[in-house]
Amino acid sequence: MVLLSPTFLWLALAAIIPIAIHLLNRRRHRTVKWAAMQFLLKASRETRGKKRLRHILILTCRALALAALAFAAAQPVIGGFFGLGAGKPDVIVVIFDRSASMEASPLNTGNSRREIAIGRLKGALDDFSGSRIVLIDSASGTPQELPSPEVLDELSTTAGTDTEAHFPALLARAAEYLIHTQGRSEIWVVSDLQASNWRPEDGQWEATRAALTTLPQPPRIRILGMVGRNAANQAIRALGARRAGDSLVLSMEIVRTDEATQPITLPLSIQMDGAVISESVAISGQQLQLQKTVPVPADREQGHGWVSLPGDGNLRDNVAFFAYGPARPVKSLVVGDPGEASTYLTLAAAPDGFGGQSATLSPPQALPELSEISTVFWSAPLPAGEAAKSLERFLDRGGQVVFFPPEADEGGDFLQLAWQATTESQADQFFILSQWDHGDGLLRDSLDGTPIPADRLRSIRRRVPTGEAAVLASWDDGQPFLTRRVIGDGVVWMVGTRPDYTWSNLGDADVLLPLAQRAVEAGSKRFETGLLAEVGSRRALGAGNEAHERVDRYPQEDRAAESYLAGVFRTGDGLLAVNRPADEDVVGVLDEPTLDLLFEGTDHSLFEDQRASAADSLGRPVWQALMVAMLLFLLSEALLCLPKKAAAEAAQTASTGHLRSFR
Incomplete structure (x- = not known):
């Protein structure tokens, strides 16, 4: 309870006034015995206890009425x-x-x-x-x-x-x-x-x-x-929009943010450059990642659109925007000395049949310009000096760097990330990869839910990554195998063994190929003209928080400023698709x-x-109830003060009889 005007509580002291008056009146009267009155006292002795109770009730009603008035004036609110x-x-x-x-x-x-x-x-x-x-x-x-x-x-x-x-x-x-x-x-x-x-x-x-x-x-x-419980709701997110020749590959994720678990089928709408594509999507679990390929005219340099679900329990998470630019080749860089590990990394970064991808080998002593590179695969001693500064700039601009242990034990660190000394397994035994994140990272399951067979990995030599980073995969003895650390807009990955058969069978395509291709895909996103950004992020606001021109035609009826809304905006570099932060779809109170x-x-x-x-x-104000209570107390006091008919007649009869006796 809150008292909006607590100073009026001092009025509650007025409740003692009737009590004080009663006590003073008792002291003011003196008892004088008079023989003629003994007959009257005898007649009323039987009702004396009831009269005292009436007096107490009358006194109580008067005091409570004043107290109720004081509390009503203090304006109490309960809730x-x-x-x-x-x-x-x-x-x-x-x-x-x-x-x-x-x-x-x-x-x-x-x-x-x-x-x-x-x-x-x-x-x-x-x-x-x-x-x-x-x-x-x-x-x-x-x-x-x-x-x-x-x-x-x-x-x-x-x-x-x-x-x-x-x-x-x-x-x-x-x-x-x-x-x-x-x-x-x-x-x-x-x-x-x-x-x-x-x-x-x-x-x-x-x-x-x-x-x-x-x-x-x-x-x-x-x-x-x-x-409290939310209404049924599904949220959609755009994970990427990659131009591949005359097609656009849209990666998206649908998440169920309610507590329902039964399979459902949802209509999915893709609107791109004025064209609309509709189809149904079946969801059996809490989330679903999928890819859709949409044709794009060869002469179109850039464009934008959105993917949407029908209205449900949250209208703000039913749409995700995307933008795209011209197709461009994806270039990767393998840093290390010529040898088995560098050969396997080069093949995994640009395998045969993957058009538009290329990979070059460079020694760590002569690191080339990285402005055209999407991903760096590093299997040499950790960088230092100018090479380290170049990699830091590369990471800050959205690049991906995947470190593999060097052949020899060498010290040093990069951004406080380092390697432990090389350890070897016991004879006729292997280090086996037993735990990895199936929903995140370079070893996550494919879009159709098929897991990567990472449990086939066998290693006889390893170097454990150390430093402040998230562990996404571990060996059977609990030591980290794959770690991740976000630097600027880019990511540093550390893999605990080499694709070299004197170390492990990581060179097999069933593990190394998806690992490398996911790093390449993540690194190539920084070159897209239509980038993805989150509302309120540095990339969405731009330098100096300049205003961007909104170009999508998705209907918006909000009063909020456009800088707080998702959409597609034109910037100095092209188009930028801005969506709500991913954490807004994470259920957790x-x-x-x-x-x-x-x-x-x-x-x-x-x-x-x-x-x-x-x-x-x-909150609920209760002063009205207190005023009603005060009136009830006063009414009760008035009724108690009325003389009772039977008592009055008895007193009158007794008085008349005594007067006759005096005659």
Whole structure:
């Protein structure tokens, strides 16, 4: 319960006035025995206990009526979101989540969680008239003072977007704003509690907590979690658009973000350069990766389009945009000395029958210009000096570098990544690859679900990669075999053995070929005129956050700025397809224990709202009920004060009889 005007609680002291008057009246009267009155006392002795009870009830009704009046004047509001409060704050900072996941609809309702949240906020803030309201939306992160809660659903800063949220930074921005604000303050956080937006592992949380707790008047933090089961929903993502001669190969992924598990068939629509292609797609699990080949006129240099699903529980994740440019050859570079390993790597990077692909061999001492290279396969000692700087620039611009162990044990590191010393297996035994990520990385399953036979890999010599990197495959003894580290827009891969039969059978095509081709495909994406980017990323915003011209004709009715929406934009380099961040399709809600750790040391509370109606209020004012209670107490007091007919007649009869006796 929150008291919007707690100072009026002092009126509750008036409840002691009837009690004080009663006590004073008892002291003012003295008992004088009078013989004639003994007859009257005897007549009324039987009802004395009832009269005392009536007096106590009358006194209680008077005191409760005054107390109810005092509490009604304090304007109490009850509701789980408000909990126990200490009065109306001077400033309320509302952090509003308008990420793409907030457009999901709860089960059995047609409103999105964002729309429901706006309705909740309007009702709650109406009860806090007189408090300054400051809105910080998750897309812009800019504080905006609101003239009235009624404008919430009319603002562009509460409209739906295709962005993600960064709550450590948003709360730090709220703390920065409150430094210059006087008076009591509260922070209201409205979110669907999607874990990827709260980033519990982000190192900024420590600084954010310190900023909140060291304010002159630390704010109370109320978190409104828009949670509960979602309506049936499927999301589509564009993974790539590769020009291959007169065709465009579209790679995409469909993810089911609800809890349903039964197989479904969905209509898939591909619209490209004004032409529409429709077909059905069957999904048996939670996700499906697929490729579609679309013909492209040979004389068309570039183009764009989108893939879409029918409307469901979240309209923001039913479309993914793509763009493409002219076909161009894919060039790879193999760095190492001539030998068996370099030969196998060259063949895997540009196998026979793969038109448009080529690979050249270069010694590490004479590294060529990398501006035309998509992927580097490095089987020499780790680079240093100018070679290392050249590779860093290459990675920052989206290149892929795959490191294999050098023949000899040599020290050194590259971006804090290194090799352990060479180890050999025992006689007549092998190091066997037993665990690898089937859904991610260079050893992931194919689009039709067929796994790579990586368990056929046998090695008698290996070097274990070390350094801060994600492990995507491990040997049977748990040591890493394949690691990945993202550098800029590119990726560094480290493979724990060489494609050399004195080391392993990695040179066999069943493992090395798909591994190399996936690295080549990822590296070649940086040369596409129509690049893929995520909303809010550095690539999408461009240098200096310049405005891009939107060229797609996908219908949009949002009030949000185009920089917060997905689409195809024309930039100085060509076309750029911008889509919502991939993390917005990841199902996962932050639990309360983790939330308590993030806000450790602050005065915070969580209210999980699972109601589906936008008209429901977060709090309910109860002053009307208290006023009704006061009237009932006064009415009861008046009824108790009325003389009872039987008692009055008895007293009158007794008095008349005594008077006659005196005659």
